[in-house]
Amino acid sequence: MCWLICMEVASVAETKPKPKLNKKAVEMAKQEPEVRVKNFSEVALGYTEEEAIAEANRCIQCPNPQCRTGCPVEVPIPQFIKAIKEKNYAEGIAVIKSKNALPAVCGRVCPQEVQCQAKCVIGRMGEPVSIGRLERFLADWERKNGSELPPKAASTGKKVAVIGAGPAGLTVAADLVKLGHEVTIFEALHVGGGVLSYGIPEFRLPKEIVQKEVNYVENLGANLKLGNLVGRIHTIPELMKNGYDAVFIGSGAGLPQFTGCSGENLGGIYSANEFLIRVNLMKAFAFPEYDTPIRIGKQVVVIGGGNVAMDCARSSMRLGSKVCLLYRRSRDELPARLEEIENAEEEGLVCKFLASPLEFYGDSKGWVKAMKCIAMELTEPDAKGRRGVKPISGSEFVMDVDTVIIAIGQTPNPIIQRTTDGLETNPRYGTILVDDDGKTSLEGVYAGGDVATGAATVISAMGAGKRAARAIHEYLTNKK
Numbered sequence: 236m237c238w239l240i241c242m243e244v245a246s247v248a249e250t251k252p253k254p255k256l257n258k259k260a261v262e263m264a265k266q267e268p269e270v271r272v273k274n275f276s277e278v279a280l281g282y283t284e285e286e287a288i289a290e291a292n293r294c295i296q297c298p299n300p301q302c303r304t305g306c307p308v309e310v311p312i313p314q315f316i317k318a319i320k321e322k323n324y325a326e327g328i329a330v331i332k333s334k335n336a337l338p339a340v341c342g343r344v345c346p347q348e349v350q351c352q353a354k355c356v357i358g359r360m361g362e363p364v365s366i367g368r369l370e371r372f373l374a375d376w377e378r379k380n381g382s383e384l385p386p387k388a389a390s391t392g393k394k395v396a397v398i399g400a401g402p403a404g405l406t407v408a409a410d411l412v413k414l415g416h417e418v419t420i421f422e423a424l425h426v427g428g429g430v431l432s433y434g435i436p437e438f439r440l441p442k443e444i445v446q447k448e449v450n451y452v453e454n455l456g457a458n459l460k461l462g463n464l465v466g467r468i469h470t471i472p473e474l475m476k477n478g479y480d481a482v483f484i485g486s487g488a489g490l491p492q493f494t495g496c497s498g499e500n501l502g503g504i505y506s507a508n509e510f511l512i513r514v515n516l517m518k519a520f521a522f523p524e525y526d527t528p529i530r531i532g533k534q535v536v537v538i539g540g541g542n543v544a545m546d547c548a549r550s551s552m553r554l555g556s557k558v559c560l561l562y563r564r565s566r567d568e569l570p571a572r573l574e575e576i577e578n579a580e581e582e583g584l585v586c587k588f589l590a591s592p593l594e595f596y597g598d599s600k601g602w603v604k605a606m607k608c609i610a611m612e613l614t615e616p617d618a619k620g621r622r623g624v625k626p627i628s629g630s631e632f633v634m635d636v637d638t639v640i641i642a643i644g645q646t647p648n649p650i651i652q653r654t655t656d657g658l659e660t661n662p663r664y665g666t667i668l669v670d671d672d673g674k675t676s677l678e679g680v681y682a683g684g685d686v687a688t689g690a691a692t693v694i695s696a697m698g699a700g701k702r703a704a705r706a707i708h709e710y711l712t713n714k715k
Contacts, residue, residue, distance in 0.1 A: 258361025261290040263368050268581040272552050275437040275520045278578060287372040291319040293357060294364045301354035302366060307698025310334045312351060312366055319369055328373045328382055336409035337402065337448045337697065339378065340431055342371025343440050345694040346572055378447055384454060388415035393711040396421060396479040398465045400449065401429020402693045403684030404485035406700030408457040414708050418457045423464040429487055433516040436550050466650035471680060480714060481679045481707050484667060485700060488645040488685035494538065498595030502602040503532065507543045507642035514550050532637025536561050536606065538592060539642030545575040547640045548584050558584055563591040563611050563624050593631065607633050645690045664689055673703030681707055
């Protein structure tokens with residue numbers, strides 16, 4: 236492996252002498268933990284121009300770049316980094332937007348560490364180039380300085396309905412509009428963005444930035460219809476009958492999963508979806524400026540270990556609560572991004588690992604006051620390397636709580652599936668069955684993102700949207 240890396244670096248060095256490689260990435264400034272835990276302002280502050288150029292200079296411009304193979308939306312990574320080196324920021328953001336309509340989002344919440352940065356050659360010798368932070372730098376530069384819209388193909392006369400203005404739907408819409416198709420996005424909520432708006436807290440992804448990205452897709456030419464719940468106001472068959480040549484379903488996974496434990500219907504027990512919608516979309520964090528308060532106690536337990544659980548925990552701390560994360564495996568198995576785990580722990584999160592809930596107890600008014608749990612132990616890894624858990628007999632214990640947030644996963648809302656005959660779904664999870672290009676069992680109907688995979692990352696939904704857009708374009712091109 237080492238000689239391959241050396242050849243890669245040497246092949247570049249032969250064409251142009253390089254300064255000594257800095258193996259350590261340029262750090263990005265953050266609010267101090269004791270300050271940020273008391274506000275909902277963005278934690279990460281972004282690169283300065285000098286920092287961005289210094290980090291861009293760590294890229295050796297590989298002749299066969301592997302970073303791009305790790306990007307689900309196929310961004311030409313070396314090209315935009317080269318533009319930063321040359322201080323040609325307008326060109327850099329144009330390079331990104333040739334493939335990615337939501338760079339300000341991806342630069343903040345995309346797990347680059349397991350995707351593009353995991354493929355970076357420099358990462359084999361030190362820390363990989365901070366591709367996500369550089370993407371964010373260009374997106375933030377564009378927001379301050381403006382940019383031109385990319386060219387669009389001539390109108391094809393074809394109409395596409397996109398259901399859901401989340402990351403998958405916005406990606407499909409942007410790509411298809413640029414290819415000359417007429418696109419209408421039907422969004423059930425009163426704002427666009429989907430999970431970007433209702434699910435990810437302000438301190439990780441400011442809503443002003445989300446709406447700028449949504450506005451960009453509208454400015455490209457997509458027509459956004461808000462407050463429009465497909466399955467109630469229209470069905471997919473009705474849309475097809477009313478002149479749409481193709482439909483893309485990107486309605487996400489908004490149906491929460493629960494533990495099934497006794498007492499789960501007590502007051503003070505929230506699903507992660509409800510809690511985050513109240514905090515993010517209804518701006519409960521800004522009460523009384525916004526008249527949408529949320530009742531939350533002083534002792535909060537968040538059940539789960541993914542990014543959503545971290546978002547719930549960190550939001551609760553900012554609302555003044557002491558928070559304990561209850562996760563049935565160990566810290567090593569936490570599925571959340573390492574950056575989010577570290578940020579949460581810096582902010583004061585207490586974790587109770589290898590424990591699972593058994594029962595919830597309420598007070599005389601029907602509000603949760605305690606929960607019984609049981610200790611767990613890890614089993615041997617399965618064929619995929621994932622370790623299971625099993626309860627330890629006689630290890631039950633009780634925790635005093637006044638708020639519980641359940642963040643153990645989401646599944647798709649079944650409303651579209653139930654109002655669309657012939658649309659094949661997974662009977663266990665309710666996800667829509669699709670092929671690699673997002674094609675469903677119905678002609679002209681495609682799907683992608685969480686509605687097809689179950690809850691996953693923003694960038695995976697965008698990748699699915701990009702593949703579906705190509706397939707839809709091919710379908711429409713060949714449709715008579």
